[in-house]
Amino acid sequence: MRGRILRAWRGGWSRGRGRATVAAPAAGGEAGRREKPPWRVLFFGTDSFAAETLRALRAAREPGPDPLVERLEVVTLPSQLPKGHAVKNYAEQFQLPVHLWPDIGPCEHFDVGVVASFGRLLSEDLILKFPYGVLNVHPSCLPRWRGPAPIIHTVLHGDTVTGVTIMQIRPKRFDVGPIIKQETFAVPDHCSVEELESLLSKLGANMLIAVLQNLPEDLRNKREQPKEGATLAPKVTVSMSYVQWEEQTSAQVLRMHRALGAMMPLQTLWMGTAVKLLDLVDVDADLPGKLAAESGSRPGSVVYHKQSETLTVRCKEGWVGVRALVLRKKLTAADFYNGYLHPWFQQDSKMPPGECRFQTLKPPAAKKTPGGTGARAHNRQP
Numbered sequence: 001m002r003g004r005i006l007r008a009w010r011g012g013w014s015r016g017r018g019r020a021t022v023a024a025p026a027a028g029g030e031a032g033r034r035e036k037p038p039w040r041v042l043f044f045g046t047d048s049f050a051a052e053t054l055r056a057l058r059a060a061r062e063p064g065p066d067p068l069v070e071r072l073e074v075v076t077l078p079s080q081l082p083k084g085h086a087v088k089n090y091a092e093q094f095q096l097p098v099h100l101w102p103d104i105g106p107c108e109h110f111d112v113g114v115v116a117s118f119g120r121l122l123s124e125d126l127i128l129k130f131p132y133g134v135l136n137v138h139p140s141c142l143p144r145w146r147g148p149a150p151i152i153h154t155v156l157h158g159d160t161v162t163g164v165t166i167m168q169i170r171p172k173r174f175d176v177g178p179i180i181k182q183e184t185f186a187v188p189d190h191c192s193v194e195e196l197e198s199l200l201s202k203l204g205a206n207m208l209i210a211v212l213q214n215l216p217e218d219l220r221n222k223r224e225q226p227k228e229g230a231t232l233a234p235k236v237t238v239s240m241s242y243v244q245w246e247e248q249t250s251a252q253v254l255r256m257h258r259a260l261g262a263m264m265p266l267q268t269l270w271m272g273t274a275v276k277l278l279d280l281v282d283v284d285a286d287l288p289g290k291l292a293a294e295s296g297s298r299p300g301s302v303v304y305h306k307q308s309e310t311l312t313v314r315c316k317e318g319w320v321g322v323r324a325l326v327l328r329k330k331l332t333a334a335d336f337y338n339g340y341l342h343p344w345f346q347q348d349s350k351m352p353p354g355e356c357r358f359q360t361l362k363p364p365a366a367k368k369t370p371g372g373t374g375a376r377a378h379n380r381q382p
Contacts (some may be wrong), residue, residue: 033131034111038070039212042110042130043087050116051086051220052201053137056209057114058094062356073097075104077119089303111269112215114208115169119148124171126179132215134169134179137204139197141165141184146175151197153233156240156259160187162196164204166211168222174267178222181211190282192258236263239363243268243277245299246360250284263269265326266298268358270340275358283312283321300357304337311336313358341348 034040038061043054060068078100083089091098099105101120107113113134115122127134140150141163147153154162163184170177185203187196211218241264243253257280258265265276283305291342297303301314310321311333323333331339340356 025224033252035216037212037215038067039111039132039215040071040109041069041212042073042075042104042107042113044075044113044115044120044122044134045087045119046079046085046119047117048086049139049197049201049204050118050137051090053116053205053208054087054090054096056205058096060209060212068209071110073099073105073110075099075101075118077101085126112212113169116204121174122169122171127169127171132219135180135208135211136165136167136169136175137208138165138167138175139200139204140233141182142167142175143225143227145231145233147233148174148235150233150334151193151200152236152259152263153231154187155191155193155196156255160253161185161198162187162198164245166204166207167225168219176225178224180218180222181207183207190254190258192262193260194262236260238264238267241266242359242361242363244360245313245315245358250282250320251313252317253320254280254282268360269361270327270358271356273327274361277322278325278330279323281310281321281323283308283319298357302341302357302361304333304341309333311341 010162025267041057043057045051045054057069057072061070061072074087074096076085076088076098079085079088090096093211094198097105104126106117107126107129110130112132113122113127113130114137115134116137122134131237137164138150140146140154140166141161145153145162151162159186164306165179166181167175167179168177183203185200188199240257241260243256243266245268248256253266257277258268261278261280265278266280268275268277297314299314299316303312303314304310308321308331310323311325312319312321325331325333327336327340
């Protein structure tokens, strides 16, 4: 009799365990694996793109009939900026627990990790601590633009369509994991990096929430990234801001400005001195008559348009307008004309005829190592 009761009790416990919300502990540690929301989320991020995802997760933690997030903590990078990172500022504003990488605290009591613009590889041991792994909100249609600067390269290369990918992170390499959800997005005309980042951050945050609402099934339906069409979005370097007047069209130069201008001004040379171009505008459509008369000018030639107070600069094809620049100090286009383009200056200049023009700034030569090879560095941009 006692044996039958014991067997019945064991059988009932086993069946009850199968129906329970929390299963036996697996790779996710002591907390086990939940089968449905609310989830316990550890978020990794730094910048304003990531902060939009964090806002969505915090909103999903608000009390309601069907809460999506039960617990939310934040991992970010130490910042050398006086104002700090956007993610850290937001987390502190709303009193979310913050961990500074690499000190992330215990991970065994989280269901899933979420990464957005974090810039650090997560180890395999860390990924395996989350029962549902780690999700990444990546602002491109992977496998296009894998790497730390996808939005910048989208604008820089003139892509007309981009998107957001929710993927599952794999160790050792960035942005190669399986796709969980992906949506395309038409890039608006003349869109800057800041404008596109704002649009994609909202799209990505909404997509992540949709994935979390149906996480187990979405993970079962994930798919590997296609092998075709993979491109890299490497970290931005200063040399990428050097305008090559003989090789780049006006459209390419304007895309450079929209892609890089907020981070670093475009740069060129004037009579051997580095110049930063601060405010570039499209003038090909606005000044066709004036520019047609200068069609024989060499790339880099500068013509001042008095009515619009704009410097127009000849490119390989077409012209770009410059309204402000830095040459030793900040100058308007009119200031530059009066100081460097006015006929009296041209007459007194010691430069050979035709050399009073913008020229391509050459990057400094790579430093030689003792073995005679150039030094190389591989970095990831947060």
